[in-house]
Amino acid sequence: MIEVRDIIKDFSSVKRQPGLMGSIKTLFSREYTHKRAVDHMSFSVDRGEVVGYIGPNGAGKSTTIKMMTGILVPTSGNIQVDGITPYEQRQKNAMNIGVVFGQRTQLWWDLPVRETFSILKEIYNVNDADYKKRMSFLGEVLELEPFLATPVRSLSLGQRMRADLAAAMIHNPKVLYLDEPTIGLDVVVKENVRQAIKQLNAEFNTTVILTTHDLSDIEELCKRIIIIDNGRKVYDGTLAEIKSRFGTMRRLELKVKNPYAFKAEPLRAKYGLSGDELSCEVVDGQLNIELDRNRIGIQEVINEVLAKTELVDMSLFETKIEEIIKKIYRNEVNME
Ligand SMILES: Nc1ncnc2c1ncn2[C@@H]1O[C@H](COP(=O)(O)OP(=O)(O)OP(=O)(O)O)[C@@H](O)[C@H]1O
Ligand SMILES: [Mg+2]
Structure with a gap:
C-alpha cells in the first residue's frame, strides 16, 4: 500500500x-x-x-x-x-x-x-x-x-x-x-x-x-x-x-550511606557487560542501578553495593517500556 x-x-x-x-x-x-x-x-x-x-x-x-x-x-x-x-x-x-x-x-x-x-x-x-x-x-x-x-x-x-x-x-x-x-x-x-x-x-x-x-x-x-x-x-x-528483548531489564533504587561508593565499571569489566546491560546514576542522593538480569544476577550487584557502603533501603522495579523507548531515542541501547 x-x-x-x-x-x-x-x-x-x-x-x-x-x-x-x-x-x-x-x-x-x-x-x-x-x-x-x-x-x-x-x-x-x-x-x-x-x-x-x-x-x-x-x-x-x-x-x-x-x-x-x-x-x-x-x-x-x-x-x-x-x-x-x-x-x-x-x-x-x-x-x-x-x-x-x-x-x-x-x-x-x-x-x-x-x-x-x-x-x-x-x-x-x-x-x-x-x-x-x-x-x-x-x-x-x-x-x-x-x-x-x-x-x-x-x-x-x-x-x-x-x-x-x-x-x-x-x-x-x-x-x-x-x-x-x-x-x-x-x-x-x-x-x-x-x-x-x-x-x-x-x-x-x-x-x-x-x-x-x-x-x-x-x-x-x-x-x-x-x-x-x-x-x-x-x-x-x-x-x-x-518488550521481550528488554523485558529482563530491572531497576534497583538504593538508599545507601555513600551513593558514590558503588561504580558499575568494575562489574562490567568482570562480567564483560556493555553499558546497556549494567549502568548506574545518583539522583537526589539515591543510587539507581539498571541491569539486565539475564546478564548479571541481582544478588551479585547487591553484594557489590554492600561491599562498598551501608544499605538503608531498597526497591526493585521492572524497567518500564517508556524508559526503554527513551533509551532507544537517546541511543543508549544497541538496536542492531
Ligand atoms: N518548513 C521547515 N523549514 C525548516 N526546517 C523545518 C521545517 N519543517 C521542519 N523543519 C525541521 O525539520 C526537523 C524535523 O521536524 P518535524 O516537524 O518533522 O519533527 P517531528 O518529529 O514531527 O517533531 P515533533 O514531535 O516535535 O512534532 C526539525 O529540526 C524541524 O525544525
Ligand atoms: Mg510533528
Missing part, C-alpha cells in the same frame, strides 16, 4: 544574525543554514496495517507524513501510496487518504460541524447512500451527535479532534494519516479516540500511520512501530519484540 524508498528531505532557511543590526543584515543575507529533516528513510506498509511512527521532538515524523500526503516534495527518493506518487498527483492522492494533524484543524472555523461534513461530501463526491451509512457509523463511534450543530470554533479540543477524525473518514480513504491525534486530550476522550481508530481500521481495513508521544496509544493500537531519530530509522518491528 505504501512504499517509501530512500527519502531525503532537506530544509534550507536564511541564517539569522543576532541583534538589531543582525536583523537588518539578515534581510540582505544570502547565507543559508541547511537541515536534513529526513535522512535516507525507507519502509513499506501493507493494506490494513496500523503503524506507529514515533521518535523524539524534531525527529522528522511530521515531515515524513507531509511527504506521504503530498504536502511536501522530497529532496530525493520516491514514495508510492496505492500506486500514486503523492506530491506529483495531489488530487488523485487526496481521494485515497484522510489526514488529521492534531495540532491544527482541517475544518472550516465558522461553520457548524454538520455543514463542514456536507461540504466535504461534495468535494469528495460521496453519494448520498454511502454518506448516510458512513455518517451513522462515524456518528456512533465518535459520538458526534451532541455537537453537530456547533460551529467548529466553539468546540472543545476533544470534540474538535473527533470531528476532525470523522471529516478525514467521510470519503472512506484507504490510508489514514494521524499526526498526534490524541495530543492534549483527557484520558476519557483519548480512550474514545483510540477506540474509534481501532473500529475504523477493523470495519474498513483502513491503513493507519500514527505519530504520537503517548506510548499507551501505541500499546493499544499498533502491532508495529517504526522508531526514528534525527531523520533516520532506528527500529522497525513490533512492540512485543522490544
Whole structure:
C-alpha cells in the first residue's frame, strides 16, 4: 500500500544574525543554514496495517507524513501510496487518504460541524447512500451527535479532534494519516479516540500511520512501530519484540550511606557487560542501578553495593517500556 524508498528531505532557511543590526543584515543575507529533516528513510506498509511512527521532538515524523500526503516534495527518493506518487498527483492522492494533524484543524472555523461534513461530501463526491451509512457509523463511534450543530470554533479540543477524525473518514480513504491525534486530550476522550481508530481500521481495513508521544496509544493500537531519530530509522518491528528483548531489564533504587561508593565499571569489566546491560546514576542522593538480569544476577550487584557502603533501603522495579523507548531515542541501547 505504501512504499517509501530512500527519502531525503532537506530544509534550507536564511541564517539569522543576532541583534538589531543582525536583523537588518539578515534581510540582505544570502547565507543559508541547511537541515536534513529526513535522512535516507525507507519502509513499506501493507493494506490494513496500523503503524506507529514515533521518535523524539524534531525527529522528522511530521515531515515524513507531509511527504506521504503530498504536502511536501522530497529532496530525493520516491514514495508510492496505492500506486500514486503523492506530491506529483495531489488530487488523485487526496481521494485515497484522510489526514488529521492534531495540532491544527482541517475544518472550516465558522461553520457548524454538520455543514463542514456536507461540504466535504461534495468535494469528495460521496453519494448520498454511502454518506448516510458512513455518517451513522462515524456518528456512533465518535459520538458526534451532541455537537453537530456547533460551529467548529466553539468546540472543545476533544470534540474538535473527533470531528476532525470523522471529516478525514467521510470519503472512506484507504490510508489514514494521524499526526498526534490524541495530543492534549483527557484520558476519557483519548480512550474514545483510540477506540474509534481501532473500529475504523477493523470495519474498513483502513491503513493507519500514527505519530504520537503517548506510548499507551501505541500499546493499544499498533502491532508495529517504526522508531526514528534525527531523520533516520532506528527500529522497525513490533512492540512485543522490544518488550521481550528488554523485558529482563530491572531497576534497583538504593538508599545507601555513600551513593558514590558503588561504580558499575568494575562489574562490567568482570562480567564483560556493555553499558546497556549494567549502568548506574545518583539522583537526589539515591543510587539507581539498571541491569539486565539475564546478564548479571541481582544478588551479585547487591553484594557489590554492600561491599562498598551501608544499605538503608531498597526497591526493585521492572524497567518500564517508556524508559526503554527513551533509551532507544537517546541511543543508549544497541538496536542492531
Ligand atoms: N518548513 C521547515 N523549514 C525548516 N526546517 C523545518 C521545517 N519543517 C521542519 N523543519 C525541521 O525539520 C526537523 C524535523 O521536524 P518535524 O516537524 O518533522 O519533527 P517531528 O518529529 O514531527 O517533531 P515533533 O514531535 O516535535 O512534532 C526539525 O529540526 C524541524 O525544525
Ligand atoms: Mg510533528
